[in-house]
Amino acid sequence: MTNQASPELLHHLHAALGPSADAHTKLLESVIPGLIDSIGAIATALRKAHHVSRAGGANAFGDDQLNVDVLAEQAVRDAVSSCPAIVAASSEEDPVERSANPSVQEEIRTRGEDGEHYTVAFDPLDGSSIIAPNWTVGTILGVWQGRTALRQDPATRQVAAVLGVYGPRTTAIVALRVPGSEPACLELGLNEHGARDCAVVRSQVRLLDPESSSARYFAPANLRAASENPRYMDLVSRFIRERYTLRYSGGLVPDVVHALVKGHGVYVSPVTAGSKAKLRRLYELYPIALVMECAGGKAVSPADGSRILDRALEDLNETAGLICGTAEDVEIAKAALVG
Amino acid sequence: MTNQASPELLHHLHAALGPSADAHTKLLESVIPGLIDSIGAIATALRKAHHVSRAGGANAFGDDQLNVDVLAEQAVRDAVSSCPAIVAASSEEDPVERSANPSVQEEIRTRGEDGEHYTVAFDPLDGSSIIAPNWTVGTILGVWQGRTALRQDPATRQVAAVLGVYGPRTTAIVALRVPGSEPACLELGLNEHGARDCAVVRSQVRLLDPESSSARYFAPANLRAASENPRYMDLVSRFIRERYTLRYSGGLVPDVVHALVKGHGVYVSPVTAGSKAKLRRLYELYPIALVMECAGGKAVSPADGSRILDRALEDLNETAGLICGTAEDVEIAKAALVG
Numbered sequence: 001m002t003n004q005a006s007p008e009l010l011h012h013l014h015a016a017l018g019p020s021a022d023a024h025t026k027l028l029e030s031v032i033p034g035l036i037d038s039i040g041a042i043a044t045a046l047r048k049a050h051h052v053s054r055a056g057g058a059n060a061f062g063d064d065q066l067n068v069d070v071l072a073e074q075a076v077r078d079a080v081s082s083c084p085a086i087v088a089a090s091s092e093e094d095p096v097e098r099s100a101n102p103s104v105q106e107e108i109r110t111r112g113e114d115g116e117h118y119t120v121a122f123d124p125l126d127g128s129s130i131i132a133p134n135w136t137v138g139t140i141l142g143v144w145q146g147r148t149a150l151r152q153d154p155a156t157r158q159v160a161a162v163l164g165v166y167g168p169r170t171t172a173i174v175a176l177r178v179p180g181s182e183p184a185c186l187e188l189g190l191n192e193h194g195a196r197d198c199a200v201v202r203s204q205v206r207l208l209d210p211e212s213s214s215a216r217y218f219a220p221a222n223l224r225a226a227s228e229n230p231r232y233m234d235l236v237s238r239f240i241r242e243r244y245t246l247r248y249s250g251g252l253v254p255d256v257v258h259a260l261v262k263g264h265g266v267y268v269s270p271v272t273a274g275s276k277a278k279l280r281r282l283y284e285l286y287p288i289a290l291v292m293e294c295a296g297g298k299a300v301s302p303a304d305g306s307r308i309l310d311r312a313l314e315d316l317n318e319t320a321g322l323i324c325g326t327a328e329d330v331e332i333a334k335a336a337l338v339g
Numbered sequence: 340m341t342n343q344a345s346p347e348l349l350h351h352l353h354a355a356l357g358p359s360a361d362a363h364t365k366l367l368e369s370v371i372p373g374l375i376d377s378i379g380a381i382a383t384a385l386r387k388a389h390h391v392s393r394a395g396g397a398n399a400f401g402d403d404q405l406n407v408d409v410l411a412e413q414a415v416r417d418a419v420s421s422c423p424a425i426v427a428a429s430s431e432e433d434p435v436e437r438s439a440n441p442s443v444q445e446e447i448r449t450r451g452e453d454g455e456h457y458t459v460a461f462d463p464l465d466g467s468s469i470i471a472p473n474w475t476v477g478t479i480l481g482v483w484q485g486r487t488a489l490r491q492d493p494a495t496r497q498v499a500a501v502l503g504v505y506g507p508r509t510t511a512i513v514a515l516r517v518p519g520s521e522p523a524c525l526e527l528g529l530n531e532h533g534a535r536d537c538a539v540v541r542s543q544v545r546l547l548d549p550e551s552s553s554a555r556y557f558a559p560a561n562l563r564a565a566s567e568n569p570r571y572m573d574l575v576s577r578f579i580r581e582r583y584t585l586r587y588s589g590g591l592v593p594d595v596v597h598a599l600v601k602g603h604g605v606y607v608s609p610v611t612a613g614s615k616a617k618l619r620r621l622y623e624l625y626p627i628a629l630v631m632e633c634a635g636g637k638a639v640s641p642a643d644g645s646r647i648l649d650r651a652l653e654d655l656n657e658t659a660g661l662i663c664g665t666a667e668d669v670e671i672a673k674a675a676l677v678g
């Protein structure tokens with residue numbers, strides 16, 4: 001079954017991959033459109049979920065909070081199960097790689113690995129702490145070539161990432177990087193019917209040179225860690241002194257998308273003795289890193305400065321810190337934190 | 340003409356004012372419902388405005404940016420003109436108090452000031468810098484008893500404030516304070532038809548005692564000013580050291596609503612020699628201050644620590660800084676900045 005996608009969207013996805021598009025028709029015509037449909041479905045569910053806002057502390061959400069988490073998970077699972085090219089999936093809510101379409105898995109076993117097969121890893125609803133106050137939240141989706149994300153080279157096997165952004169509008173960032181074509185990053189605007197009537201708002205999302213940006217932005221995650229980490233405190237003081245503009249929602253998707261849309265930004269989530277790494281490598285870091293690299297930016301570890309996409313996954317639950325955004329500012333943050 | 344409002348909404352608005360409701364039936368049954376309808380209309384307009392996101396710098400928005408500003412202004416003007424109890428209105432986009440319903444003004448002239456007459460002051464779309472990245476933005480509406488907001492006592496003459504919040508959902512905060520009744524603050528969840536089918540999500544929005552809050556939040560606006568103002572830098576360092584959680588979207592409405600929904604928060608927008616006051620007293624500060632006070636919080640000036648609502652307006656374009664939120668933390672910030 002092929003998902004219906006607007007001619008405009010298909011045109012831009014094919015154009016993004018150029019000569020490599022032919023080897024990825026299922027990715028472009030079924031997997032990506034199906035995931036965009038799930039983003040549309042999640043947006044619709046969120047819009048009605050008014051009782052998530054019965055909250056005092058982080059864990060005091062009402063029943064609707066559970067409902068939207070479950071609905072978001074189910075929306076992506078529906079997209080996965082209706083797309084035969086997706087053979088396995090796992091999520092931050094259910095971190096086990098499960099066979100998505102058993103008949104296709106069986107076919108692969110008998111007829112070999114020919115053809116297009118993908119594994120999807122996703123965080124259905126990122127930013128739960130800011131759902132109650134009605135701030136923008138997101139969905140993070142990573143698409144891997146083959147039957148698993150485990151022990152694969154993230155830099156070459158994760159071929160696509162999609163971020164769903166639920167704010168006043170519903171938007172999506174789509175990053176693509178397959179062998180033989182240039183990396184691509186697009187911004188879509190969703191309307192009522194997912195991939196069928198979404199608009200391509202920008203066919204090229206790019207971080208700009210800091211010199212050509214009219215403003216510079218920073219998003220210091222886990223800022224409390226600065227109280228015990230003088231390096232982080234110094235870095236934050238430097239950004240303030242150099243008159244960077246603060247924008248920090250506490251949602252990874254909106255914070256990253258802010259940088260992409262503005263053309264500048266650096267997001268820093270350090271790991272210190274007192275505050276452990278909270279970001280999931282598979283469900284958050286890899287897709288965000290692919291998006292950043294496809295937009296001309298960088299994503300590195302604050303622990304050792306290594307590229308996020310250089311380290312393969314040994315366990316679905318691995319966590320780490322993150323520095324990402326405009327390349328030059330990632331280097332500044334890395335030098336400050338790693339030394 | 341009376342706007343249609345859901346029985347649930349009318350019930351809660353009447354209950355909020357208690358015995359004072361009878362003297363304010365137009366406020367409760369026409370003015371507030373009309374303004375909620377305008378919030379619903381703005382939400383619908385924003386949802387389709389995908390091309391606002393063609394942005395590099397702050398002034399590089401596409402045509403849709405202008406469109407949503409114009410649409411938001413027009414939505415509130417429509418509500419104003421369809422509500423005879425509103426006799427004057429001005430907005431941040433058009434800061435001139437204009438007669439809203441000339442025939443009623445005429446009636447007032449001939450028959451005197453008996454009856455209910457209100458003036459509305461509004462910022463139709465606050466947070467333009469974060470519209471492009473699809474972050475939550477808002478509308479700010481203040482309702483004044485009588486025919487003008489100029490040279491009135493804000494603490495007693497501004498009787499209602501409504502904040503529209505455009506995020507994954509559309510929500511609204513309604514604050515009411517009329518002589519003879521306790522201040523009230525409600526949170527509404529909007530659906531497709533404005534006041535007609537909105538839900539009362541919380542009938543009492545209250546900031547909690549810091550001791551009873553599970554987390555403490557701070558929103559340091561205009562943080563670049565800390566580079567030239569050691570008092571502000573010390574205050575920010577203190578919040579970090581005391582492990583407050585940073586949440587700063589850069590939109591006044593979402594930043595304030597975050598505190599209201601979480602039950603804790605302090606928002607600080609200082610004024611320094613190098614960075615002038617940017618917040619408009621009439622269109623931003625007064626309504627936000629009323630909301631904060633009705634929720635049990637405080638709103639004071641960072642220049643001298645005076646209560647925002649203690650100073651009458653001499654000019655529609657006046658600007659100032661702001662410290663608002665949980666009373667105890669407002670005092671901390673005031674002591675730090677004012678000395």
